[in-house]
Amino acid sequence: xxxxxxxxxxxxxxxxxxxxxxxxxxxxxxxxxxxxxxxxxxxxxxxxxxxxxxxxxxxxxxxxxxxxxxxxxxxxxxxxxxxxxxxxxxxxxxxxxxxxxxxxxxxxxxxxxxxxxxxxxxxxxxxxxxxxxxxxxxxxxxxxxxxxxxxxxxxxxxxxxxxxxxxxxxxxxxxxxxxxxxxxxxxxxxxxxxxxxxxxxxxxxxxxxxxxxxxxxxxxxxxxxxxxxxx
Amino acid sequence: xxxxxxxxxxxxxxxxxxxxxxxxxxxxxxxxxxxxxxxxxxxxxxxxxxxxxxxxxxxxxxxxxxxxxxxxxxxxxxxxxxxxxxxxxxxxxxxxxxxxxxxxxxxxxxxxxxxxxxxxxxxxxxxxxxxxxxxxxxxxxxxxxxxxxxxxxxxxxxxxxxxxxxxxxxxxxxxxxxxxxxxxxxxxxxxxxxxxxxxxxxxxxxxxxxxxxxxxxxxxxxxxxxxxxxxxxxxxxxxxxxxxxxxxxxxxxxxxxxxxxxxxxxxxxxxxxx
Numbered sequence: 001x002x003x004x005x006x007x008x009x010x011x012x013x014x015x016x017x018x019x020x021x022x023x024x025x026x027x028x029x030x031x032x033x034x035x036x037x038x039x040x041x042x043x044x045x046x047x048x049x050x051x052x053x054x055x056x057x058x059x060x061x062x063x064x065x066x067x068x069x070x071x072x073x074x075x076x077x078x079x080x081x082x083x084x085x086x087x088x089x090x091x092x093x094x095x096x097x098x099x100x101x102x103x104x105x106x107x108x109x110x111x112x113x114x115x116x117x118x119x120x121x122x123x124x125x126x127x128x129x130x131x132x133x134x135x136x137x138x139x140x141x142x143x144x145x146x147x148x149x150x151x152x153x154x155x156x157x158x159x160x161x162x163x164x165x166x167x168x169x170x171x172x173x174x175x176x177x178x179x180x181x182x183x184x185x186x187x188x189x190x191x192x193x194x195x196x197x198x199x200x201x202x203x204x205x206x207x208x209x210x211x212x213x214x215x216x217x218x219x220x221x222x223x224x225x226x227x228x229x230x231x
Numbered sequence: 232x233x234x235x236x237x238x239x240x241x242x243x244x245x246x247x248x249x250x251x252x253x254x255x256x257x258x259x260x261x262x263x264x265x266x267x268x269x270x271x272x273x274x275x276x277x278x279x280x281x282x283x284x285x286x287x288x289x290x291x292x293x294x295x296x297x298x299x300x301x302x303x304x305x306x307x308x309x310x311x312x313x314x315x316x317x318x319x320x321x322x323x324x325x326x327x328x329x330x331x332x333x334x335x336x337x338x339x340x341x342x343x344x345x346x347x348x349x350x351x352x353x354x355x356x357x358x359x360x361x362x363x364x365x366x367x368x369x370x371x372x373x374x375x376x377x378x379x380x381x382x383x384x385x386x387x388x389x390x391x392x393x394x395x396x397x398x399x400x401x402x403x404x405x406x407x408x409x410x411x412x413x414x415x416x417x418x419x420x421x422x423x424x425x426x427x428x429x430x431x432x433x434x435x436x437x438x439x440x441x442x443x444x445x446x447x448x449x450x451x452x453x454x455x456x457x458x459x460x461x462x463x464x465x466x467x468x469x470x471x472x473x474x475x476x477x478x479x480x481x482x483x484x485x486x487x488x489x490x491x492x493x494x495x496x497x498x499x500x501x502x503x504x505x
Contacts, residue, residue, distance in 0.1 A: 171258075175250075176254070
C-alpha cells in the first residue's frame, strides 16, 4: 500500500466522524434537550474543528514536520481528556443531586499530571505516554460512573438514557485504544513501514466504535416521546 | 521475517477481537444485572404504593366505623331517649281535650313512634355490634327486612352451601360494601327488585347483589365517582375481588369473591323472600 492509500483509509475514518457530527445536528435542532447534551454538542463542534486541523496537518505538514503534527495531536488530546472527564463527572454529579466537588479537585490534579506527561512528550516528540495516561484515566472515570449507577437506586431507564450510551462509547473507545498504543510500541521495533501503517489505521477502530455509541445516544434523544402541545 | 510479521499481526488482531468481546460481554452483563435490579426495585416500589394505599383506606374505614359507632350511640342513647320521653309526656297529657286536640295529639304520638322506629333502624344499621354479635348473614337479613319494610323493593336473600365464618372485621367490611351497594340501588338504579346471594363454594364466598334497575354504560363506570372505586378497594383490602357488570336497561350485578381461611361444617340453607 502506498502513502495515498493510507491517507484514503484515514479520510474514510474521518468521514465517519463527520457523519456522526452531522447526525448530532439533528439532535441540536430538538427543542428540549438535556443541558449535558448541549455541552456535548459544543464539544463535538470544537472536536470537529480540531479534526479539521488534524487532517490539514496530515496533508500539508506531517510529511515534513512530525513535531508539529505531534503537538497538534497532544493539544487535541488534552482538550478531549478535560472535556470528557468533566462530562462524566457532571453526569455522576447530576445523578447524585449535585454533590461530588471532590471529584473536580481530583480531576484538576489528574489534569496536571497529564499536562506534565504531555509536556514531556512535547520534548521527546512522542505521544504514547500521554495517550496511555489519558485513556487510562478516562476509563477510571467511566468505571466510577458504572459503580455509581449500581450503587444508587436503579431509577434510570438505562437503555433509553443518552448519557449512558455516550459514556459507554467513551469507555469502549478508551479501553480499546489503551492496549493498542501499548501494542504499537511492541510492534514498532521490527515491522516494515507499510505493515506498521496498516496497523496504525487499526488505531481508529476504537474511535469509530465510540462514535457508533454516540449515534445510539442521539437516537435515544430523537426517539424520546414528545410532549403534546395544544398551542 | 515475513512469517514472523504476519504472526505478530495475527496475534494483534486476535488480541483486539478478544478484548472487544470481553468489553461487549461486560457491557451486556452490566445492563442485564442493572435491569434485574431495576425490576426488583420497581416491584418493591409498586408493593410499597399498594401497602400505603391500603393503609390509608384501612384508616379511612376505621375512622368511618368509629363515626358510625358514635352516631349510632348518640341516636340510641340521646336522641332516642329524648323522643321517648316526649312520647311519654304526650301520652300523659290530661284527657280534657277537644276532639281536634285529641286528633293532633294522636298524630303527634304516631309521628314520634315512626321517628323512633326509623331512628332505631338507622342506629342498628350503623352499628357494628350487629355484625360482631350475630354475624354477616343475620345483619344482611336485617337489611333485606328493612328494604322490604319500605314497600318499594322486592328484596330477596339466599345463602347456599356450608357457611364460612370470616374474621369479624372482614365481615364488617363486606357488610359495608353491601350497604353502599344497596344505597346506590335505592338512590340511582330505579329498581323494584333487589337480589342478594351468598354462595359458599368450598373455601370461597361468592356474593352477588343484583337489581333490575336501569343499569349504566361501561364508560360511566370507568369514570364513576369514588363510590365504586372505594368498594373495589375495600374488597381488595380484605383479600377479595369485586366485579361489576352492567349495561343500560339490564340492571346491575355486583359480584364479590372472597376466599376464606376459616371454614366450619355448619350447614345452612337460608332463604328469605317477600
